Amino acid sequence: MTTENKNLIEVRHLKKYFPIKGGVFKSKIGDVKAVDDVSFVIPKGKVMGLVGESGCGKSTTGRTLLRLLDPTAGEMLYDGTDIFKLNNAELKKYRTKMQIVFQDPYSSLNPRLPIYDIIGEAMLEHKLVANREEMMNKVYELMDKCGLFPEQAGRYPHQFSGGQRQRICIARALAVDPEFVVCDEAVSALDVSIQSQIINLLKDLQEDLGLTYLFISHDLSVVKFISDSVGVMYLGEIVEMGSKEQIFTHFAHPYTEALLSAAPSFDPRKRNNANRIILQGDLPSPSNPPSGCRFHTRCPFATEKCKAEVPATYEIEPGHTVKCHFAHERAAKRG
Numbered sequence: 001m002t003t004e005n006k007n008l009i010e011v012r013h014l015k016k017y018f019p020i021k022g023g024v025f026k027s028k029i030g031d032v033k034a035v036d037d038v039s040f041v042i043p044k045g046k047v048m049g050l051v052g053e054s055g056c057g058k059s060t061t062g063r064t065l066l067r068l069l070d071p072t073a074g075e076m077l078y079d080g081t082d083i084f085k086l087n088n089a090e091l092k093k094y095r096t097k098m099q100i101v102f103q104d105p106y107s108s109l110n111p112r113l114p115i116y117d118i119i120g121e122a123m124l125e126h127k128l129v130a131n132r133e134e135m136m137n138k139v140y141e142l143m144d145k146c147g148l149f150p151e152q153a154g155r156y157p158h159q160f161s162g163g164q165r166q167r168i169c170i171a172r173a174l175a176v177d178p179e180f181v182v183c184d185e186a187v188s189a190l191d192v193s194i195q196s197q198i199i200n201l202l203k204d205l206q207e208d209l210g211l212t213y214l215f216i217s218h219d220l221s222v223v224k225f226i227s228d229s230v231g232v233m234y235l236g237e238i239v240e241m242g243s244k245e246q247i248f249t250h251f252a253h254p255y256t257e258a259l260l261s262a263a264p265s266f267d268p269r270k271r272n273n274a275n276r277i278i279l280q281g282d283l284p285s286p287s288n289p290p291s292g293c294r295f296h297t298r299c300p301f302a303t304e305k306c307k308a309e310v311p312a313t314y315e316i317e318p319g320h321t322v323k324c325h326f327a328h329e330r331a332a333k334r335g
Contacts, residue, residue, distance in 0.1 A: 006079075008044040008212045009065070009180060013037050014074035016057075016064045020287060032287045034060040036236035038074075042229075044179075047206060047213040049227030049244070051220060051259065055283050057236045058216045059103075062182040065214070066098050067091060078180065096126050099173035103185035105165035109157040116153040119143070119172045126176055142171040147201060163194035170201065174209075182214045187222065199226060220263045224248055229319075232256045235294045236286055242320035252322045252331040254299050293325065301326070 015038075017031040035057045042048045050058050063069045065076050067083060076083045083094060102108040109118055119142060120135040122128075129135045140150040146167045157165055166186065173181055183202065187195040203226055206213055217223050223230060223244070230247040232240040232255060240253040251257055258277040279298045284290055290297050296306040305325055314327045324330070 006044055007041040008079055009042040009214070010075070010077040011041070011065065012039050012075040012077070014039070014061065014064065014076065015072040016060050016069060017072045030287055033236050033289060034286055035064060036286075036289075038233075038236075038238050040231055040238065040241060042180075042212055042214060044212055045210045046228040047215055047226055049223035049230040050214060050216045050233060051218060051223055051230060052233035053218065053259075053283060055286070056233045057286070058218075058233055059184050061233070062100065062184050062214055062216050066100055066182060068100070092126075096122075096128070096176040097178055098180045098182075099176065099178040100182040100184060101166070101169050101173050101186045104189055105162060105169050106157060108169060109165060111157050114154050114156055115139075115143075115148075115160075115168055118157070118168060119175050122172070122176050128176060138175070139171075142174055145205070146171040146174070147197075161194075162190050163197060166190060166194075166198050167201070170198075170205070174205065178211070180212045180214075182216065184216045185218070186215075188217065188219065195222070202226065220248075220259065232259065235284060235289055237294060237323065239295065239323045240321070242316075246317070246320040250316075250320070250331065252316055252320075252327045253295075253324050254301055254330075255295050293323075301330075 014035055016035040017033050019028045020030040020032060021027060022029045038061060040048065050061065052058055060069065064071050065083070071084050074084070078094060078097065083091070086094065116136060116139045120139045123135050123138060124132070129138060139153060143150060143153060148164065148167055148171065157168070160168065186202065187198050190198060199222055202213070205211060215223065215226055227244050229242065230244050231238045232247065232253065234255050240247065240251065240256045247256060248260065251260065258279050261276045277300065281298050284294070284297055292308050293299070293302070293306040293311050296302040299306065309325070311323050311325045313321050313323045315321050316327060316331045
């Protein structure tokens with residue numbers, strides 16, 4: 001039996017490589033290292049934010065955890081059970097415990113099904129209800145909980161706005177009473193005014209139902225609001241991990257500093273921030289990552305050591321880890 005402080009999710013040395021094929025016979029000539037040796041834990045009932053620029057491997061991480069993509073290596077322990085070692089029959093039992101809310105609420109909904117079937121089909125598939133009447137009653141309950149009206153149950157996805165579609169996706173995810181939900185850029189496709197409504201809905205549901213979230217986003221303000229801990233990802237690796245206070249206040253990795261300095265601010269005194277760090281160059285290819293520290297090609301503080309040696313992961317303080325040769329020195333300078 002789990003306890004409040006127990007880790008519901010433990011990810012150990014997760015890798016997900018996509019093969020590159022070429023030549024006449026389409027043989028393997030390399031790998032795209034989308035996720036490369038990622039480890040973290042999420043306590044039961046808590047929210048972990050995963051941030052980083054596009055192409056860093058955030059979404060691949062989330063989908064691999066749920067076995068929507070097969071892992072290359074590593075472990076994903078759900079309440080002590082390694083999900084990666086389960087066969088299809090065993091995995092089906094865990095499908096109800098782990099769900100995902102996708103980025104695009106339109107393409108993730110079947111346009112041929114009415115909303116009551118979209119939300120309720122998983123209940124019937126997993127035999128969580130005895131008949132369609134019981135399914136419909138639960139669908140109405142979920143729709144009300146997610147800010148939708150029962151009379152909308154017979155409509156189709158194209159008859160809803162973007163925010164309403166995302167509410168439908170959330171209701172569908174909750175239909176099987178999950179404990180762990182991956183929110184994969186769940187609000188990035190929505191207008192700003194609607195984003196706040198969906199974020200508040202996700203936050204309220206998390207607190208009311210005791211859900212555990214992996215919240216994937218590139219919006220730092222949203223991550224700061226909803227998360228308990230934060231992982232910063234760059235080119236397939238987590239370069240800094242800690243509580244949100246540690247990441248947003250006592251960050252030690254240059255990449256984290258660059259991300260935070262680029263975040264927009266409503267404070268007019270900060271709009272022309274002279275201390276803003278503008279990274280040079282583009283994100284390197286994950287099929288041929290740089291030697292040494294992967295961030296050294298864009299890091300304003302890189303040295304020869306950074307180019308030659310892969311940095312270890314250092315613990316700056318309890319719960320706060322940084323993958324950087326000079327993590328301790330940078331943390332000390334910040335006070």
